[in-house]
Amino acid sequence: MKEIGIENIDELFLDVPERFRLKRRLELPSPTSEYKVKSHIESQLARNKTSRDIIAFLGAGCWPHYVPAVVKSITQRTEFLTSYTPYQPEISQGMLQLLFEYQSMICELTNMDVANSSLYDWASGLGEAARMAMRLTNRREILVPRIIDPDRLATLKTYIAPAGMSIQKIDYERYTGQLSVDDLEARISDKTAAVYIENPSYLGLIETRNDEVAKVAHESAALFVVGVDPISLGLLKPPGDYGADIVIGEGQPLGNYMNFGGPLLGVFACRGDMSMIRQMPGRIIGMTTTRDGMSRGYSMVLQTREQHIRRHKATSNICTNESLCAAAAAAYLALLGPNGLKELGETILLKSHYAMKRLSEVGGIRVPIFHAPHFKEFTMSLSSGRVDNVHEQLLRYNLHGGKNISKEFPELGEAALYCVTETISKSDIDALVNAFTEILLEGAS
Amino acid sequence: MPGFRQTRWSEPTVFELGCEGRSGYLVPPIENPIKEELGDIQIFIPERMRRQEPPKLPELSEVEVVRHFTRLSQMNYCVDLGFYPLGSCTMKYNPKINDYLASLPSLNLLHPYQDEMTVQGVLEILHTLSRWLAEITGTYEVSLQPAAGAHGEFLGALIMRAYHMLSDDLSERTELIIPDSAHGTNPASAAMAGFKAIIVPSDKTGCIDVDALKSAVSNQTAGLMLTNPNTLGIFEENIAEIAGIIHDVNGLLYYDGANLNAILGKVRPGDMGFDIVHINIHKTFGAPHGGGGPGAGPLGVSEELAKFLPVPRIIVEDGKYRLDYNQPHSIGKIRSFYGNISVLIRAYAYILSLGAEGLKETAEISVLNTNYLIKKIRELDVYKLPYDSKRPRKHECVFSTKPLLEEKGIRTIDISKRLLDYGIHSPTIYFPMIVEEAMMIEPTESFEKEELDRFVEVLRKIAQEVKTNPELVFQAPKNTAVTRLDEMKASHPKTMTLSWRMHIKGQSNL
Numbered sequence: 001m002k003e004i005g006i007e008n009i010d011e012l013f014l015d016v017p018e019r020f021r022l023k024r025r026l027e028l029p030s031p032t033s034e035y036k037v038k039s040h041i042e043s044q045l046a047r048n049k050t051s052r053d054i055i056a057f058l059g060a061g062c063w064p065h066y067v068p069a070v071v072k073s074i075t076q077r078t079e080f081l082t083s084y085t086p087y088q089p090e091i092s093q094g095m096l097q098l099l100f101e102y103q104s105m106i107c108e109l110t111n112m113d114v115a116n117s118s119l120y121d122w123a124s125g126l127g128e129a130a131r132m133a134m135r136l137t138n139r140r141e142i143l144v145p146r147i148i149d150p151d152r153l154a155t156l157k158t159y160i161a162p163a164g165m166s167i168q169k170i171d172y173e174r175y176t177g178q179l180s181v182d183d184l185e186a187r188i189s190d191k192t193a194a195v196y197i198e199n200p201s202y203l204g205l206i207e208t209r210n211d212e213v214a215k216v217a218h219e220s221a222a223l224f225v226v227g228v229d230p231i232s233l234g235l236l237k238p239p240g241d242y243g244a245d246i247v248i249g250e251g252q253p254l255g256n257y258m259n260f261g262g263p264l265l266g267v268f269a270c271r272g273d274m275s276m277i278r279q280m281p282g283r284i285i286g287m288t289t290t291r292d293g294m295s296r297g298y299s300m301v302l303q304t305r306e307q308h309i310r311r312h313k314a315t316s317n318i319c320t321n322e323s324l325c326a327a328a329a330a331a332y333l334a335l336l337g338p339n340g341l342k343e344l345g346e347t348i349l350l351k352s353h354y355a356m357k358r359l360s361e362v363g364g365i366r367v368p369i370f371h372a373p374h375f376k377e378f379t380m381s382l383s384s385g386r387v388d389n390v391h392e393q394l395l396r397y398n399l400h401g402g403k404n405i406s407k408e409f410p411e412l413g414e415a416a417l418y419c420v421t422e423t424i425s426k427s428d429i430d431a432l433v434n435a436f437t438e439i440l441l442e443g444a445s
Numbered sequence: 446m447p448g449f450r451q452t453r454w455s456e457p458t459v460f461e462l463g464c465e466g467r468s469g470y471l472v473p474p475i476e477n478p479i480k481e482e483l484g485d486i487q488i489f490i491p492e493r494m495r496r497q498e499p500p501k502l503p504e505l506s507e508v509e510v511v512r513h514f515t516r517l518s519q520m521n522y523c524v525d526l527g528f529y530p531l532g533s534c535t536m537k538y539n540p541k542i543n544d545y546l547a548s549l550p551s552l553n554l555l556h557p558y559q560d561e562m563t564v565q566g567v568l569e570i571l572h573t574l575s576r577w578l579a580e581i582t583g584t585y586e587v588s589l590q591p592a593a594g595a596h597g598e599f600l601g602a603l604i605m606r607a608y609h610m611l612s613d614d615l616s617e618r619t620e621l622i623i624p625d626s627a628h629g630t631n632p633a634s635a636a637m638a639g640f641k642a643i644i645v646p647s648d649k650t651g652c653i654d655v656d657a658l659k660s661a662v663s664n665q666t667a668g669l670m671l672t673n674p675n676t677l678g679i680f681e682e683n684i685a686e687i688a689g690i691i692h693d694v695n696g697l698l699y700y701d702g703a704n705l706n707a708i709l710g711k712v713r714p715g716d717m718g719f720d721i722v723h724i725n726i727h728k729t730f731g732a733p734h735g736g737g738g739p740g741a742g743p744l745g746v747s748e749e750l751a752k753f754l755p756v757p758r759i760i761v762e763d764g765k766y767r768l769d770y771n772q773p774h775s776i777g778k779i780r781s782f783y784g785n786i787s788v789l790i791r792a793y794a795y796i797l798s799l800g801a802e803g804l805k806e807t808a809e810i811s812v813l814n815t816n817y818l819i820k821k822i823r824e825l826d827v828y829k830l831p832y833d834s835k836r837p838r839k840h841e842c843v844f845s846t847k848p849l850l851e852e853k854g855i856r857t858i859d860i861s862k863r864l865l866d867y868g869i870h871s872p873t874i875y876f877p878m879i880v881e882e883a884m885m886i887e888p889t890e891s892f893e894k895e896e897l898d899r900f901v902e903v904l905r906k907i908a909q910e911v912k913t914n915p916e917l918v919f920q921a922p923k924n925t926a927v928t929r930l931d932e933m934k935a936s937h938p939k940t941m942t943l944s945w946r947m948h949i950k951g952q953s954n955l
Contacts, residue, residue: 001813004820009809012816012837016712026710027580031800034542041546041794047566050554054563058556061781068470074514075513076548082539083523084531085737087873089932090925091865094521095736098514101459104945108500114943118738120592131637154778162606162639176878204915208494235493250781260567261557261782263592263739272947278652287942288935290928295455298928301936301943306875307595307633312642312784317633320593320727320742324735334459335469335510338499343472346486353489354479369846373490395560402594403558426476 029204033288056400059419071255074331089299096298099283102330110247111240113272116282121264122250127159128281133194141191168373204377214243234341255332260420265325281316352420358433364440382413397435451869452519463505468534468748520926525694535728557782566926568766583715584745588754589784595630597742602638607753618667626877628707651677668697676877678838688718707840710805730792741788810890821901827908841887857882863921867903
């Protein structure tokens with residue numbers, strides 16, 4: 001203060017109009033010691049029940065996968081954790097190379113040419129994909145499956161409404177739950193900017209007619225956008241193999257904790273033609289060389305698409321993204337490799353089918369509702385009684401039922417969406433089956 | 446003065462490491478009875494939906510993975526290593542205890558759809574945090590959902606839409622006014638929300654030109670987006686008049702919270718007349734930026750606008766916390782679930798640690814540091830401080846290196862690269878666009894006088910180098926993991942390499 005010639009710090013705030021200056025103390029706690037902060041927050045959080053206390057069969061957009069210790073140790077490295085967006089590439093090569101590797105692994109996984117370095121989550125990624133399709137096709141309608149996460153659909157609506165875009169829903173086959181190609185054909189027109197499907201779908205179904213869907217979309221000069229759970233792609237055909245133009249998805253399963261639903265990781269990839277790349281939202285890292293051409297290096301590229309250069313003409317307003325979650329995904333995929341990912345897929349597939357099989361033997365419930373191949377998630381409906389009541393009783397067994405979807409899809413009756421990952425053991429599933437048997441017997445008697 | 450030499454590994458990409466068949470992770474096994482009961486896995490996935498060729502992912506052992514990424518980390522500068530005066534990014538120290546708390550299993554392992562009674566602990570923390578943020582910003586209610594500042598801006602602009610839609614005049618309210626000194630996200634967010642961005646110039650003092658604002662305002666004005674202090678670090682003194690101009694035409698006033706650090710506990714956006722305020726948790730409230738994210742961009746609004754906030758809202762009833770979806774006027778959803786919780790928990794810990802007094806001190810020290818730097822840099826008599834130099838700046842200041850360009854052809858980018866050689870991260874450069882050869886410096890409260898002095902000393906040395914050995918500055922950096930990169934080549938359609946497979950394809954085409 002002496003150096004700059006002031007005696008009171010408030011001299012630096014004299015340009016704040018007198019009447020606006022805050023003349024009281026903020027109504028906040030007093031400064032608190034680290035010890036007290038730690039014990040307070042620990043005890044607050046200890047009131048939660050986690051998957052250590054109750055076995056939860058919840059998925060629906062955020063899934064309980066195991067996070068290997070290696071992944072956590074890499075993302076907690078202070079060099080990654082406490083750095084900013086790599087605006088100065090020469091001093092930020094570590095994060096840049098890592099994100100380039102993340103993008104490259106997403107390309108391999110989805111069989112697409114280009115991926116960005118992350119968006120916020122799957123839902124906002126869907127909004128961005130729809131707007132990108134609008135810019136590319138100059139059309140304003142997007143077709144989405146009727147079986148879709150209502151929150152994802154709501155987010156899509158929010159993202160596209162200001163652009164004057166509209167949504168049509170494509171119906172599903174009543175027996176299989178899969179997308180109705182007939183209904184798609186009936187609805188598609190020269191107004192359609194994009195046809196969007198999810199695979200596996202929101203209710204865990206594997207879509208099997210994607211080649212046809214791609215053909216229908218492309219014949220109308222619409223883009224084909226596919227949403228994926230990337231953890232399924234060690235086992236399932238990648239969208240690039242069945243004609244996808246844009247692939248989006250939720251990257252949280254790849255080495256990221258659930259954290260009560262955030263942060264998540266918006267995966268975004270597309271075909272490699274320049275017209276598409278130029279319309280892509282989000283940050284992209286590229287490989288280049290030093291100016292003298294002597295060594296390889298990495299930097300952010302095509303920044304003229306982005307808000308800090310292009311301002312109101314940018315492809316998106318996104319700035320801060322989910323880089324560290326992408327870093328976790330990169331470490332996770334590098335650790336598992338193609339074989340690990342395939343084995344993991346098989347484990348999830350078998351465990352979820354075991355749960356389906358055992359639950360289908362319990363009287364009074366129907367599992368699964370649809371006759372189609374499933375991955376990781378499946379539906380259950382009650383022949384009588386209410387899902388909420390049954391789930392309340394399950395809690396007494398330290399079991400947490402799946403997501404109640406009765407209101408989302410009234411035509412399915414009292415129904416829920418169950419999820420089984422590699423973190424669920426056979427005995428967990430058996431416990432669920434036993435609990436269901438007891439609860440439903442009690443209800444019947 | 447300590448020297449600097451960044452670690453320089455010639456680290457191949459992860460695709461060039463390892464060998465076929467190797468894996469770093471043992472998948473939890475499928476119990477034998479399950480296998481026996483179900484039999485062949487093939488029956489569950491029809492042939493045509495099975496992956497035919499395995500993805501070409503790397504095949505590494507666990508230790509190879511650790512080594513690779515640890516090496517990469519050593520080639521990444523961060524705030525824990527040193528001075529990081531990146532303007533408008535508020536690169537302050539990120540307290541370690543907050544990272545610890547964000548990594549507790551009692552948070553990490555929570556599913557967002559768990560029964561509300563099993564997540565009362567986290568709901569209470571989030572609810573309390575939103576009340577604290579409302580108090581700090583002088584707003585009525587805060588939504589914690591936006592994942593980043595720009596996400597908050599988008600939500601804010603959507604709320605403006607919803608407000609005018611409800612007043613039945615959205616078809617006329619097509620314009621959002623934004624000063625020319627604004628962050629790039631402002632016009633981009635406005636455009637995403639369907640508004641036309643109307644840019645108003647700054648006046649000679651660096652503040653928004655009030656006369657120009659008056660003539661820009663009309664019945665088509667939906668609102669104004671403003672950051673105060675602005676990106677020059679100057680406090681918009683005429684804020685009362687500005688707010689009056691906007692409110693007189695029933696427009697809404699939006700506060701871009703990127704520069705909130707300067708005014709914590711000193712003056713509140715809500716009191717200045719702002720109706721909508723976003724907060725950058727990863728700037729002002731000490732959450733680490735993670736090399737680009739995740740951040741969190743909560744949005745506070747006035748009482749009148751609270752009904753438009755996204756669902757669910759966290760409410761408390763009879764001492765129990767609930768997620769309330771029953772909000773007919775809500776704009777709906779802007780993302781899945783409820784926000785970037787592990788980032789928000791750090792803000793809770795940060796505010797609790799510092800308390801009301803600490804937050805106020807944060808603003809004061811950050812402003813003091815800026816003005817100390819201004820004094821010292823001006824004494825060098827090289828770099829120019831545009832706009833009224835007698836006015837104190839707030840959290841940041843903008844210098845111009847134009848004299849060096851005119852004298853020796855050295856540009857701001859060269860100065861910024863030379864700074865890296867001394868182990869100092871570059872300030873934000875070429876922003877705001879209203880200043881030529883701009884260098885935007887934000888010291889934050891986290892650096893001591895010695896560190897600030899060292900920064901000034903380095904700026905002095907660089908100015909001298911420009912005079913005696915400009916080539917040294919033009920060739921910089923040389924102490925970083927790589928020397929100056931060819932960014933033209935990186936973005937050129939012919940040489941652009943955006944993925945490993947593009948690299949392989951490019952090579953085979955040679």
